[in-house]
Amino acid sequence: MFRERSVDAKRLGLRARSAIAFGFSGLILSTSLALFTYNRGKVYFLRQRESYAISQAVFNARQVFNAFQVDQSDPSRVMASAASTAGAQQLLWRDKQWFVTSANISPVFLPRELRDAALGGVATRQRYLFRGQVQFAVAIPLTVGEEFPTVYFETTTFSELSETLATLRATLVAGTGAAALLGALLGYVASRRVLRPLAGIADTAVVIGRGDLDARIQNTGDPDLSRLVESFNGMADSLKGRIDNERRLAAHVSHELRSPLTSLKGAMAIVETRTNGLPDSVSFGVQILAEEIDRFERLVLDLLEISTMEQSRIGAESSPREVRRLLELSLGHLALDDLPVFVEPSAATKEVWVEPRRFERVIANLVENARKHGGEPISIKVEVIGTSVVFHVDDSGGGVREAETDLIFERFTRGAEARHQAGAGLGLALVKEHVRLMDGAVSVTKSPEGGARFSVVLRSEAGVSE
Amino acid sequence: MSTVVLFVEDDDRIRLTLRVNLEDDGFVVREASNGTDGILLARNDDVDVALIDLLLPDMHGFGVVREIRKTSKIPIVILTALSDTHDVVAGLEAGADDYLVKPVAPKELAARIRALVRRASSVPDGGKATEYVVGPIVVRPDAGMAFLDGKVLSLTRTEFRILCELAVRPETVVSRDQLLERVWGYDYLGDLRLVDSQIYRLRNKLEVDSSEPAHLVTVRGMGYKLVP
Numbered sequence: 001m002f003r004e005r006s007v008d009a010k011r012l013g014l015r016a017r018s019a020i021a022f023g024f025s026g027l028i029l030s031t032s033l034a035l036f037t038y039n040r041g042k043v044y045f046l047r048q049r050e051s052y053a054i055s056q057a058v059f060n061a062r063q064v065f066n067a068f069q070v071d072q073s074d075p076s077r078v079m080a081s082a083a084s085t086a087g088a089q090q091l092l093w094r095d096k097q098w099f100v101t102s103a104n105i106s107p108v109f110l111p112r113e114l115r116d117a118a119l120g121g122v123a124t125r126q127r128y129l130f131r132g133q134v135q136f137a138v139a140i141p142l143t144v145g146e147e148f149p150t151v152y153f154e155t156t157t158f159s160e161l162s163e164t165l166a167t168l169r170a171t172l173v174a175g176t177g178a179a180a181l182l183g184a185l186l187g188y189v190a191s192r193r194v195l196r197p198l199a200g201i202a203d204t205a206v207v208i209g210r211g212d213l214d215a216r217i218q219n220t221g222d223p224d225l226s227r228l229v230e231s232f233n234g235m236a237d238s239l240k241g242r243i244d245n246e247r248r249l250a251a252h253v254s255h256e257l258r259s260p261l262t263s264l265k266g267a268m269a270i271v272e273t274r275t276n277g278l279p280d281s282v283s284f285g286v287q288i289l290a291e292e293i294d295r296f297e298r299l300v301l302d303l304l305e306i307s308t309m310e311q312s313r314i315g316a317e318s319s320p321r322e323v324r325r326l327l328e329l330s331l332g333h334l335a336l337d338d339l340p341v342f343v344e345p346s347a348a349t350k351e352v353w354v355e356p357r358r359f360e361r362v363i364a365n366l367v368e369n370a371r372k373h374g375g376e377p378i379s380i381k382v383e384v385i386g387t388s389v390v391f392h393v394d395d396s397g398g399g400v401r402e403a404e405t406d407l408i409f410e411r412f413t414r415g416a417e418a419r420h421q422a423g424a425g426l427g428l429a430l431v432k433e434h435v436r437l438m439d440g441a442v443s444v445t446k447s448p449e450g451g452a453r454f455s456v457v458l459r460s461e462a463g464v465s466e
Numbered sequence: 467m468s469t470v471v472l473f474v475e476d477d478d479r480i481r482l483t484l485r486v487n488l489e490d491d492g493f494v495v496r497e498a499s500n501g502t503d504g505i506l507l508a509r510n511d512d513v514d515v516a517l518i519d520l521l522l523p524d525m526h527g528f529g530v531v532r533e534i535r536k537t538s539k540i541p542i543v544i545l546t547a548l549s550d551t552h553d554v555v556a557g558l559e560a561g562a563d564d565y566l567v568k569p570v571a572p573k574e575l576a577a578r579i580r581a582l583v584r585r586a587s588s589v590p591d592g593g594k595a596t597e598y599v600v601g602p603i604v605v606r607p608d609a610g611m612a613f614l615d616g617k618v619l620s621l622t623r624t625e626f627r628i629l630c631e632l633a634v635r636p637e638t639v640v641s642r643d644q645l646l647e648r649v650w651g652y653d654y655l656g657d658l659r660l661v662d663s664q665i666y667r668l669r670n671k672l673e674v675d676s677s678e679p680a681h682l683v684t685v686r687g688m689g690y691k692l693v694p
Contacts, residue, residue, distance in 0.1 A: 039493045179473075251548055254547055254548055254549040255521065255548065258547040258567075258568040258569055259477050259480060259547065259568065261568070261569035262477075262480045262483075262484075262570060263477065263479035263480045263482075263483050263571040264569075265483075265485070265569050265570075265571060265572065266480065266483025266484045266487055266572055267483045268482075269481075269487050269571070269572040269573070270483060270486050270487060270490070273490060297569060332653075333653075405544075427482050
């Protein structure tokens, strides 16, 4: 039932389709009605007009017949004296001759079938077209049984009727058009009203998606929507329940991992301060132990960090910080004061929405990544683009392959060359998550020095509110 | 005179290794492996600073903090395996002055404890006057005392320092970052919850109704100020 539409095809929304459907149905309905009305009307009017014309003709024919009873001599005089009807033309066929009352009419104007039938003694009538006008002719034989009967012909134009019908047609067409438009409008309005509660649901879904798991939809009391509202809220409840369970598990796991790490570090510190006088091999072992414990600690903390980040709310702890001071403090904390930093003048005093601790982690990881996988010299550049402040971490290494620019931000992936190196491959994934939670974005391109450029885009105005 | 540290931690290995490290750094360490013992030690022994783990077998760490605070003003650091649960805030609001997240580098731990003790014994920079009056509140930085409606206020050192910072510049907004820096010595990459929890405690001691503070008011988006 649902076929794949081509991605490029423009899809019409529900409102547009509803408007079209209603408009179309309206059009069909009103067209059918109009056609039916027109037909019945036309038939009726015609019939009325024709029967009137016929009774006229019969009346006039009788007049002529009576006149002939009185005086049989001159048909043309009879015709001239006979009553005439406005708009009607009269002809008489008598003694194999045609007699007309005006110069406007001629027997050849009459349809052949009519003449033949009438001259054969049959009373006939016929509607026909003559010079673009609708005409109606009645032929009444006045005598019966003779070889050459006397036939009275009367023909009238139905021009008024034509005009009437034309007006009727125009009105019906206009009505049909109006009905179609109204239908379309009705469809549009009706679908908007139906969609309005859905907009509320969509908003709530967005809020939940950003991490606020307590958001629910208010039940509007509408029985048709209540099932949707209940099932949506139920889904959000079960989602929250599951995430809460995961949180509890994560908390437990966190505690279970952090405790032995603490005593490891503590024990290590005890040993490290007591290596004096020990054989070199032991000192060497102690040194390796210390380094590995540090590495292990880094790994565990990164893993714990990334596993809890999905449950955090975007922008929950962000606040505006001045760019220059933020960089100063972060780099100071990370002992990266000697890293070359170029801040565009317009960016220096701008305020950027960050969580300072996350920002520090981002810089730390990007610089570490540049050192491990890129190459010196490394530098940081800051510029303003639109309503955002962009921080670039540039290195002079080999750059990142086009195909890997999205992949490197995935967890546990490392560039092809880096496989043999130490590390879990979480650094960039953490950067991506930290940046996401500050409602920003990170991407990688080529740096001016030919290496990689990691660009972190952060808002410079209040964007996300709690 | 060595500083005496009360260390309440149920994990034996953590407790023992960190004790050795603290002793290496010149501290004297009194140990307790559960909350009840910790409270007893705090009451009976002469301790200068307490280091309390939040996850204890017999009670919550912040319960221990609360108990100790009933009779003592010594600086308290809480130790936790998690940094963003309600436990940390509960511990701070119960009266702890600072917190550390495990795993903690022994050197870091020693440095923090030293900084805490140093702040506790030093006189806050009170400015020129010996006494500051803001409405019913009177603060004497040199004497380390504060009064509300003439009655002495029982404040921890941290609470007192915050009150000083606000009283010395009445009706002026002091940002949380500034308080964090001046009172704890952290630049603004520190945890603002430290400030918020002490403000909460101060309000409970100063205000008739802490939910509608009349003196220690919040200025949204900017910080706090003390008004008469």
